[in-house]
Amino acid sequence: MELEASWFFQLLHASFCFLFFTSITILSLISVVFCLLRPKLCCNCEICSAYLTLSWSKQFDNLCDWYTHLLKNSPGKTIHIHVLGNTITANPDNVEYMLKTRFENFPKGKPFSMILGDFLGRGIFNVDGDSWRFQKKMASLELGKLSIREYAFEIINCEIKDRLIPLLSSVAAAKEQRVLDFQDVFRRFSFDSICRFSFGLDPRCLELSLPMSKFAAAFDLASKLSAERAMTASPLVWKIKRVLNLGSEKQLKRAIEIVNILAKEVIRQRRKMGFLTHNDLLSRFMRTINDETYLRDIVISFLLAGRDTVASGLTSLFWLLAKHPNVGSAIRREADRVIGKNQDLTSFEQLKELNFLQAAVYESMRLYPPIQFDSKFCQDEDTLPDGSFLKRGTRVTYHPYAMGRMEEIWGPDCLEFKPERWLKDGGVFYPENPFKYPVFQAGFRVCLGKEMALVELKSVALSLVRRFQIELVTPHRTPRFSPGLTATFSGGLPVLVTKCVAFTTAYRQIHRQRGTKLQGLTYDTQIDV
Numbered sequence: 001m002e003l004e005a006s007w008f009f010q011l012l013h014a015s016f017c018f019l020f021f022t023s024i025t026i027l028s029l030i031s032v033v034f035c036l037l038r039p040k041l042c043c044n045c046e047i048c049s050a051y052l053t054l055s056w057s058k059q060f061d062n063l064c065d066w067y068t069h070l071l072k073n074s075p076g077k078t079i080h081i082h083v084l085g086n087t088i089t090a091n092p093d094n095v096e097y098m099l100k101t102r103f104e105n106f107p108k109g110k111p112f113s114m115i116l117g118d119f120l121g122r123g124i125f126n127v128d129g130d131s132w133r134f135q136k137k138m139a140s141l142e143l144g145k146l147s148i149r150e151y152a153f154e155i156i157n158c159e160i161k162d163r164l165i166p167l168l169s170s171v172a173a174a175k176e177q178r179v180l181d182f183q184d185v186f187r188r189f190s191f192d193s194i195c196r197f198s199f200g201l202d203p204r205c206l207e208l209s210l211p212m213s214k215f216a217a218a219f220d221l222a223s224k225l226s227a228e229r230a231m232t233a234s235p236l237v238w239k240i241k242r243v244l245n246l247g248s249e250k251q252l253k254r255a256i257e258i259v260n261i262l263a264k265e266v267i268r269q270r271r272k273m274g275f276l277t278h279n280d281l282l283s284r285f286m287r288t289i290n291d292e293t294y295l296r297d298i299v300i301s302f303l304l305a306g307r308d309t310v311a312s313g314l315t316s317l318f319w320l321l322a323k324h325p326n327v328g329s330a331i332r333r334e335a336d337r338v339i340g341k342n343q344d345l346t347s348f349e350q351l352k353e354l355n356f357l358q359a360a361v362y363e364s365m366r367l368y369p370p371i372q373f374d375s376k377f378c379q380d381e382d383t384l385p386d387g388s389f390l391k392r393g394t395r396v397t398y399h400p401y402a403m404g405r406m407e408e409i410w411g412p413d414c415l416e417f418k419p420e421r422w423l424k425d426g427g428v429f430y431p432e433n434p435f436k437y438p439v440f441q442a443g444f445r446v447c448l449g450k451e452m453a454l455v456e457l458k459s460v461a462l463s464l465v466r467r468f469q470i471e472l473v474t475p476h477r478t479p480r481f482s483p484g485l486t487a488t489f490s491g492g493l494p495v496l497v498t499k500c501v502a503f504t505t506a507y508r509q510i511h512r513q514r515g516t517k518l519q520g521l522t523y524d525t526q527i528d529v
């Protein structure tokens with residue numbers, strides 16, 4: 001009996017100690033979280049209150065529209081969201097200062113690289129310093145070569161002729177269901193293109209049956225969940241969830257595992273097939289790098305950088321073209337004059353002569369940049385050219401979406417879609433100062449895939465505008481964006497597709513006379529993903 005009582009008291013004592021120490025630990029954790037969040041949550045200035053109570057959403061469809069409104073009305077074109085510790089600017093002098101003049105003081109920083117670190121590893125998109133310099137040097141060397149530009153041109157045109165046009169033709173020929181979600185189509189198009197360009201392997205996402213790809217789905221989920229980490233009130237929230245392997249962090253871990261299995265398989269196949277004779281980016285990197293994880297990281301960064309951005313650029317371009325049929329007609333007229341009536345594009349060089357097309361693409365991304373804002377971290381305290389003081393560790397964001405809507409930069413017609421604003425000397429395209437138009441970023445970390453992106457956007461626009469009539473299913477709806485790393489239309493872009501009879505008939509006649517095939521370029525090895 002005595003023994004039982006002593007055992008009971010021992011158990012009681014142990015349970016009490018356990019409960020006591022667990023409660024203390026939890027309470028300490030909560031107070032640390034509270035202390036970290038407190039100074040931020042305390043701000044009750046007008047902007048922070050509107051941000052916290054979401055009252056801005058009564059007047060604006062999108063957060064970027066509210067920021068644009070605030071930036072327009074700020075004398076220095078810079079605002080501070082204290083609760084986020086974020087300074088946001090639409091002032092070109094500030095942008096030049098962060099991206100060029102004081103580049104070393106504005107790295108991406110640890111908070112950003114931790115958010116994307118599990119997914120992107122040490123890939124170029126996610127690193128600073130020497131690792132970034134090394135990859136940038138190698139990538140610029142490869143991407144600057146004529147052979148890789150021609151390779152990109154060939155891939156893109158294959159994807160357009162063998163998949164995009166047949167898909168739209170089949171939809172246009174259907175008796176009833178002529179609606180397509182263009183955003184989904186462009187995501188498939190850009191995923192096939194960037195995988196072929198980066199790995200030389202083909203996920204076939206844009207085949208007529210519009211198959212689901214395990215790789216694409218896991219990749220999408222991983223980038224969506226990584227982006228959502230940035231939206232939590234404090235990094236501690238997702239870090240604790242990660243340690244405990246809970247909810248979205250558990251899903252993210254699984255998605256990254258799938259991406260890694262497939263990436264490893266891709267690298268294995270490339271090694272087996274021999275990388276010395278292939279032109280894709282991975283083969284080129286494999287000639288210098290042996291570390292498998294590093295190769296995976298580099299290529300995944302390219303996929304992320306080059307997939308959703310292009311799809312986003314195409315989606316908003318076609319939204320604008322459907323709203324401005326006169327711009328589509330001008331693109332067709334220019335193509336007939338430069339390439340020839342009912343003739344197809346034959347070279348990368350020919351694309352460069354289409355000044356109006358280039359202007360339309362630039363103008364569309366001025367109003368709807370695929371990356372609406374981009375943040376850096378201020379390493380040591382600094383002062384921006386407009387006088388804004390930055391404490392060490394402040395997040396500083398330049399905002400291409402707002403900058404495209406500034407009267408001071410683009411004049412009183414800044415909200416209009418007018419490709420002509422980019423043309424001078426009787427129709428020659430002139431680019432704007434990149435710090436006023438940082439759509440591809442600017443300065444030392446400017447986008448490395450800009451040329452490839454422009455070839456994709458122009459080739460798709462040209463091919464579709466000449467062959468199809470595209471109308472919006474909901475013409476009066478203005479774009480609402482889903483949160484994420486790139487601008488995505490929530491609800492997609494449903495369109496009605498019909499054929500432009502004149503082009504198709506004449507085009508078929510010409511090819512029949514010449515005996516050439518309309519489709520028939522061969523693909524690299526295919527991969528089941």
Ligand code: HEM
Binds near residue numbers: 124125305446447449
């Ligand atoms: C319309 C399409 C595109 C837009 C608007 C765009 C825009 C951008 C922007 C704003 C950045 C800077 C991001 C940052 O540092 O936080 C960037 C970086 C980058 N982009 Fe693009 N991009 C596009 C397409 C592409 C494509 C197709 C590729 C690949 C072939 C690519 C490869 C890269 C790479 C590798 C970087 C990292 C550069 C560095 O950190 O030094 N991009 N891009």
